[in-house]
Amino acid sequence: MKKIFCTIIAVAMTISLAGCGTAPTQNSSDKLSIIGVNFPAYDFARQVAGDKAQISMLLPPASESHSYEPTPQDIIKIQECDIFIYGGGESDTWVSGVLESIDTSAKSVIKMLDCVTPVEEEIVEGMQDEEEEGESAYVPVEDGIAATEEDEEEEPEYDEHVWTNPQNVQLIARKIADELRVRDSGNADTYQKNLSDFNAELIKLDAEFEQVVASGKRKTIVFGDRFPFRYFADRYDLTYFAAFPGCSTETEASAQTVSFLIDKVKAERIPVIFHIELSNKKMATAIAEQTGAKVLELHASHNVSKADFESGKSYLDIMRTNISALKEALN
Numbered sequence: 001m002k003k004i005f006c007t008i009i010a011v012a013m014t015i016s017l018a019g020c021g022t023a024p025t026q027n028s029s030d031k032l033s034i035i036g037v038n039f040p041a042y043d044f045a046r047q048v049a050g051d052k053a054q055i056s057m058l059l060p061p062a063s064e065s066h067s068y069e070p071t072p073q074d075i076i077k078i079q080e081c082d083i084f085i086y087g088g089g090e091s092d093t094w095v096s097g098v099l100e101s102i103d104t105s106a107k108s109v110i111k112m113l114d115c116v117t118p119v120e121e122e123i124v125e126g127m128q129d130e131e132e133e134g135e136s137a138y139v140p141v142e143d144g145i146a147a148t149e150e151d152e153e154e155e156p157e158y159d160e161h162v163w164t165n166p167q168n169v170q171l172i173a174r175k176i177a178d179e180l181r182v183r184d185s186g187n188a189d190t191y192q193k194n195l196s197d198f199n200a201e202l203i204k205l206d207a208e209f210e211q212v213v214a215s216g217k218r219k220t221i222v223f224g225d226r227f228p229f230r231y232f233a234d235r236y237d238l239t240y241f242a243a244f245p246g247c248s249t250e251t252e253a254s255a256q257t258v259s260f261l262i263d264k265v266k267a268e269r270i271p272v273i274f275h276i277e278l279s280n281k282k283m284a285t286a287i288a289e290q291t292g293a294k295v296l297e298l299h300a301s302h303n304v305s306k307a308d309f310e311s312g313k314s315y316l317d318i319m320r321t322n323i324s325a326l327k328e329a330l331n
């Protein structure tokens, strides 16, 4: 916490010093520069802006998005970009402190949570709630800079994984397109066309998930892992059981949690235990060994591997792979 505070101050000073006589360094081209904090933010910008903007992701590929902390270079990049896109949930509590420390007057800031109807993180039967387990309470990184403890207590804790519902992605993409059109009216037609194309794919994806759920034998999914799919489950009317809520920092489940999930899988003859991306799969594997179920990944798109990042894998690619995984799990 202190480290980030110092980083912000140091960077703010560097930026104001650099401001004496030199204009903030823009990218070499006259293209708009966009920064997405996590993979969804980055990919949605890429789908809408195409090659008309310079787009980068702040998280290093393959890194854990929930424990990410910005480096001084990251803060400078945020300072210099034209459009900044972030989730706005628990993983991004550092953002408000950074945005308060820099000049955002000439910048578009898009918070994905604000583009949709947010829901709070949910603790369902059998799930291990970290605070009840006596873990230390979460302390926001910007404490003392932007958010006071009172603010923090009043704010409901929204589930940040809004992008797991393709209908929400349409809303986020529309907001990105609106900002692009305002900032770069010369390319407005391109942004509109890209948005329409992306929307068409999202509508198709949504219909495919609906079809898989409608034709499935069951409506229950089980995760031997964290559960970042609340918006997805709500959208397709799925019942879920999981070890931890979406952004839990816990990875080791209690014996009680594991045995609850094992019993559930046995009782309902659940064929697939899911784990999420970049997971150690330990718990899913342990449950599978006890039940004979198969272990499969349901990728929540927080981040992608280095190889997938370099090959240009998209949210749509990831979700299309999820369709076949879900099909197996529901039949």
Ligand SMILES: [Zn+2]
Pocket: 066, 161, 228, 246, 247, 302
């Ligand atoms: Zn998450």
